[in-house]
Amino acid sequence: MTALASRAVAASAVAAAVAVLSLPCGAAALEPRFDHRDQQGVLFAVEGWRETVAVSGRPTVAEFKPRLWAGWSTDLSGEGDELIVGGAFRLGSWSDPSGLRFLTGLDARYRGYFGTEELKTFFEVGLWSELRSRIAVGPEVGLGMAYDPSRAWGAFISAHFGTAFGDARIASLGASAGVQLRF
Secondary structure (H helix, E strand, O other): OOHHHHHHHHHHHHHHHHHHHHOOOOOOOOOOOOOOOOOEEEEEEEEEEEEEEEOOOOOOEEEEEEEEEEEEEEOOOOOOOEEEEEEEEEOOOOOOOOOOOOEEEEEEEEEEEEOOOOEEEEEEEEEEEEOOOOOEEEEEEEEEEEEEEEOOEEEEEEEEEEEEEEOOEEEEEEEEEEEEEEO
16 A cells, blocks of 8 residues: 555544534433422421430339321421431320320431432431420431332431430430422
8 A cells, every 4th residue: 555545544533533523412311300409398297206205303214106207398508418307206105194285296307318219218307396285396317218219209217316305315216207398
């Protein structure tokens, strides 16, 4: 092959490469996101709490408390993590007739998610208050798992630990299972 022929082959190969690279290519499909960016919604959960309550001058009491918890969530940062404000309502019989009959506690939580897939884990940190026949406020932490089949709704389970101080000293360990509706 002559030098002129080899230059022509090389030039045509370069021209073909430039032509192929300059062709418009279709955008690659984006991974579907199941996070909660720019959304708000309502949450409902059934909870069970084992609480140990110490009141000055009285014996320490430990009891199991089933509750229905309802909350409102919103994405403050635009990253999918949520601020949740909620309240707990007592289920079952009351052991304390002087307590409030409906609302037993309030809380505010920050929920941070790990992942954008359907199945993800999360942590929660926040403040909660006990309102039943005594006032106590304290920190709460939790870990959980969420499954979001779509961006419009999902289900979750979690475990929490909280402690509160005030009219009584309370230590709580609980678990919850619930659903979240978002829009």
